[in-house]
Each structure stands twice: as C-alpha cells, then as structure tokens.
Amino acid sequence: MRLSEKDDWLRKVSNNHEYNFCHNDLSQSNILVDPETLKIRAIIDWEYAGFFPKSFEGLFYKRMGPSVAFNGEPDDAAELLQSMKAT
Numbered sequence: 001m002r003l004s005e006k007d008d009w010l011r012k013v014s015n016n017h018e019y020n021f022c023h024n025d026l027s028q029s030n031i032l033v034d035p036e037t038l039k040i041r042a043i044i045d046w047e048y049a050g051f052f053p054k055s056f057e058g059l060f061y062k063r064m065g066p067s068v069a070f071n072g073e074p075d076d077a078a079e080l081l082q083s084m085k086a087t
Contacts (some may be wrong), residue, residue, distance in 0.1 A: 022057040024048035057080075 023030075025048050032042040 018053060019051040020054050020057065022049065022052045022054075024050070024052070026057070026058060 023043065023046065030045040031040060031044060031045060032043050033039065034041050069070070
C-alpha cells in the first residue's frame with residue numbers, strides 16, 4: 001500500500017509540544033443545555049476530536065450555522081493544513 005502525503009504528516013511527532021485537545025465541532029447544536037438552569041449537561045459529536053494545534057479549535061460555539069466557511073466568510077482550511085505540516 002502506497003502512503004499519501006497525508007499519511008506522512010499524520011505520523012510526525014511535534015517538536016514544540018503545542019498541541020491541545022480539541023473538539024473540532026463545538027457548535028451550538030453539539031452543546032446540550034438544561035433549559036431551566038442553563039447549565040451545560042453534555043457535549044456531543046466527538047468524531048473530530050483529538051490533539052491538534054490550538055488554531056484548530058475555532059469559536060464555533062458562537063455560530064448559529066455550520067462550522068465551515070459560507071456566504072463569503074474566509075476559508076482557513078489551507079492555513080490550518082499548513083500549521084499541521086509545520087508542527
């Protein structure tokens with residue numbers, strides 16, 4: 001089986017140890033809140049979670065819509081990929 005460029009950076013070890021545990025989809029729809037107390041009861045949808053550079057955890061919880069760029073918003077996917085390659 002031939003390895004892709006992606007397979008290569010997935011196995012690299014960071015020299016700077018600046019990784020954080022990120023949910024990576026922390027939108028309002030994934031935060032369950034008790035309507036009476038307004039306390040967070042659960043955070044769901046963990047399939048994208050893992051240890052990533054801090055820049056990967058966006059402020060998605062402030063958004064009402066999807067956690068991807070839309071309607072002319074800046075798309076930072078290339079920047080995030082570059083930060084993965086640099087670490």
